[in-house]
Amino acid sequence: MKGRSLGEVAAGAVVxxxxxxxxxxxxxNSGRSSAGSxxxxxxxxxxxxxxSPGADVRIAGVKVGSVTGQRIDPQTFLAVLTLNVDSSLKVPDDSSAEITSEGLLGGKYVALVPGGSERNLATGGEIKITQSAVSLESLLGKFIFSMTQGNNQANSGGQAVEAPR
Incomplete structure (x- = not known):
């Protein structure tokens, strides 16, 4: 095997x-911030x-942070999310958080809606007003159930109709 020339070594170093x-x-520049900031x-x-962890946190559709953790509270059985939000923002303490979807088949994210309070949340603060995720499957199930119930009541409420012979 021949020795490598200086040009080959330099090209490898540049690559x-x-x-x-x-x-x-x-x-x-990936848009993900470190957990400490x-x-x-x-x-x-x-x-x-x-x-899931890593999901966006947005205000007015603009990404301002991410979900850094999720756990279950053993006393209340509620899901507790940990959110890391841009520290340059002053989030009022009466702000709300809702889990929403990017579209019919899109991913989920946390939308923060700033409140009007003069006091702001500090690190370790809790957003008290929340709206949970809406399950598309549950909504479709309720819609289909209500439609079949409506059809059953309409059919049983009228007089019996004899089938043609």
Whole structure:
């Protein structure tokens, strides 16, 4: 095997350097913040169907943070979300949080709706007003059930109609 020329070694070093620069750029501009930075808030929900750690936290449709954790409260059996929000924002203490969907088949995210209070939440604060995720399957089930119940009542409420011969 012949020895490597200086040109080949230099080309390999340039390729590795470009790969490292790309990796650093990708990590710093991925939109994910480190767990230690930002305003850490909690919120309690009845159900968080389809929401996972890493999901967006948005205000007026703009990403301002992410969901960093989820657990169940053993006393109340509510889902407790930990949210990491941009620390430059002053979130009023009467703000609300709701789990919403990007669309019919889209992912879920937490939408913060700022309140009007003069007092702001600090790190470790809790958002008290929450609205849980709406289950599409549950809504469809209720709709279908109500339609079949309506049809059954309409058919049984009238006079019996004899089938043609």
């Amino acid at each position: 590795l350097l470009v790969a490292v620069v790309f990796l650093v750029y990708a990590v710093t 930002g305003l850490v808030l909690t919120a309690r929900f009845d159900r968080i169907d389809g929401l």
